[in-house]
Amino acid sequence: MWTFINGDWVEAGKASLHISDLSVQRGYAVFDFFRTVNGQPLFLNDHLTRLQHSSSTLRLAIPYSTEQLKNIVTELLQRNQLQTSGIRITITGGYATDTYTISTPNIIITQSALTMDESFDENKGIHLVTGEYVRELSTVKSINYLMGIYLQQKVKDAGAGDVLYVKDGFISELPRSNVFIVSQNNELLTPNRNVLFGITRKHILELAKTFLTVNEQPVSLQDVLSAKEVFVSSTTKRLLPVFSVDGKTIGSGKPGPVTKQLSGLFLSLEKATTNK
Amino acid sequence: MWTFINGDWVEAGKASLHISDLSVQRGYAVFDFFRTVNGQPLFLNDHLTRLQHSSSTLRLAIPYSTEQLKNIVTELLQRNQLQTSGIRITITGGYATDTYTISTPNIIITQSALTMDESFDENKGIHLVTGEYVRELSTVKSINYLMGIYLQQKVKDAGAGDVLYVKDGFISELPRSNVFIVSQNNELLTPNRNVLFGITRKHILELAKTFLTVNEQPVSLQDVLSAKEVFVSSTTKRLLPVFSVDGKTIGSGKPGPVTKQLSGLFLSLEKATTNK
Structure with missing residues (x-):
């Protein structure tokens, strides 16, 4: 497998950074992650736009234009010949002689194989704590997952699948997923603050607006617990029903009709986008 | 200069980690940093105890005992022959094939030269935003300095030296320093929550108790602005007077008597500890 680092193509196993990089020293780096379907990048423009936002917010100057990045991704696809995969572009704070000051960013692009379901699986869902x-x-997709990984022990102890972040009674997101609820009056709601604006989230909102009332607004934990349906979204999960939160069953404890309909629409969009 | 990585001694310029390390992937690592004075580690036991706390909280198993770590530090000192230096021990989440799960930690120990003042400098102080x-x-000394580095632009724009974290009107710490105030009734106060328990902080508190009323308690921004004296503490700064916060002068805008007295006591302790 080939990996791209700062203009060089290296064998994935040999891709390394000097320890003075700000990612190692201070956890200072951003990234984005997208899938390929049929060997084609999914929603690449969306991901590159978000990467640009993340980088510029943290004052990291990406050393390539969007067109150049697309060309590198194309070469990566040609070299590795993976049809179903994940591609990660990481931009770090660069090598810092003082271990603290941003310098010329290092850029790393990796690809790895993924296994994805072909259709919606009625039996799949997730329990959250x-x-x-x-x-x-x-709104910055930084590499700071300290709490996400720290809380995995609580997740494991509860026999759950992941953690839902709550602060002062309001939910925001999971470490690597957005969250949606279908309220008792059949509105699709998702938090509008303190979240990463997921690319899957964005397309779900667009699809949902064609047949549902959709609101991006504060969502309380109580809203979640009393919802008809709850699901999470991410690049690798698409839509995944939430069966319970802190041991309390959501709705029927099975995938609901809105989740199923949106999953179907999202799969169709994914196919249409990558069959060109 | 020699660097220690996972049992190997390598030339500092060649010390690297594979990009699958959890520090690069997810900012998941801890470290500690101490000085050498006259070629001897300062407060080494305190730093190793804190490193153990940081590591165990994040479920990172340090692959060496405390005695083994001390022996490695001794060898590092012998190899590099630096009298006045900083030594950093970093423990990362290890190489993660799934980019998310903790594995066998990587351990890195680096040494670099430091320049320290020999005595308290009346003219030195810092302006904060x-x-x-x-x-x-x-309480975990993790590598997450995302906000600390992000906020350096605000620091720079204000012509200041660093940022003081405030939440809901209460202060906690600086990205790399603790903060103390001398109140109007001559008590030494420092926040007791939401802070890293600094080793310099610990020794200052012990020294201050011999001649002052000392309280670890919540400290508001208002308390800071109305204080007689404010200073910050860290391994590389020892005690450093704060001259202003958000453009508002603290006390006389010059080093105060308590700060000066504590600085003298701390320097004496430092010398006594490393002259054995």
Whole structure:
């Protein structure tokens, strides 16, 4: 497998950074992650736009234009010949002689194989626990997953699948997913603050608006617990029903009709986008 | 200069980690940093105890005992022959094939030259700006300095030297320093929550108790602005007077008597500890 680092193509196993990089020293880096379907990048423009936002917010100057990045991704696809994969572009704070000051960013692009379901699986869902936390600079896809990984022990102890961040009674997101609820009056709601604006989230909102009332607004934990349906979204999960939160069953405890309909629409969009 | 990585001694310029390390992938690592004075580690036991706390909280198993770590530090000192230096021990989440799960930690020990003042400098002090933030898992010395580095632009724009974290009107710490105030009734106060328990902080508190009323308690920004004296403490700064916060002069705008007395006591302790 080939990996791209700062203009060089290296064998993935040999891709390394000097320890003075600000990611190692101070956790200072951003990234984005997208899938390929049929060997084609999914929603690449969306991901590159968000990467640009993350980088510029943290004052990291990406050393390539969007067109150049697309060309590098194309070469990566040609070299590795993976049809179903994940591609991660990481931009770090660069090598810092004083261990603290941003310098010329290092850029790393990796690809790895993914296994994705071909259709919606009625039996798949996730149990969540809650964790008190809200992520700093939430619109930036930084590498700070300290709390996400720290809380995995609580997740494991509860026999759950992941953690839902709650602060002062309001939910925000999961470490790597957005969250949606279908309220008792059949509105699709998702938090509008303290979240990473997921690309899957964006397309779900667009699809949902064609047949539902949709609102991006504060959502309380109580709203979640009393919802008809709850699901999470991410690049690797698409839409995944939430069966319970802190041991309390959501709705029927099975995938609901809105989740199923949106999953179907999202899969169709994914196919239409990558069959060109 | 020699660097220690996972049992190997390598030339500092060649010390690297594979990009699958959890520090690069997810900012998941801890460290500690101490000085050498006259070629001897300062407060080494305190730093190793804190490193153990940081590591165990994040479920990172340090692959060496405390005695083994001390022996490695001794060898590092012999190899590099630096009298006045900083030594950093970093413990990362290890190489994660799934980019998310903790594995066998990587351990890196680096040494670099430092320049330290020999005595208290009446003219040295720092101007601070405030930034709205509180660090997660504050007692853990993690590598998450995302906000600290992000806020350096605000610091620079204000012509200041660093940022003081404030949340809901209460202060906690600076990205790399603790903060103390001398109140109007001559008590030494420092926040007791949401802070890293600094080693310099610990020794200042012990020294101050011999001649002052000392309280670890919540400290508001208002308390800071109305204080007689404010100073920050860290391994590389020892005690450093704060001259202003958000443009508002603290006390006389010059080093105060308590700060000066404590600085003298701390320097004496430092010398006594490393002259054995």
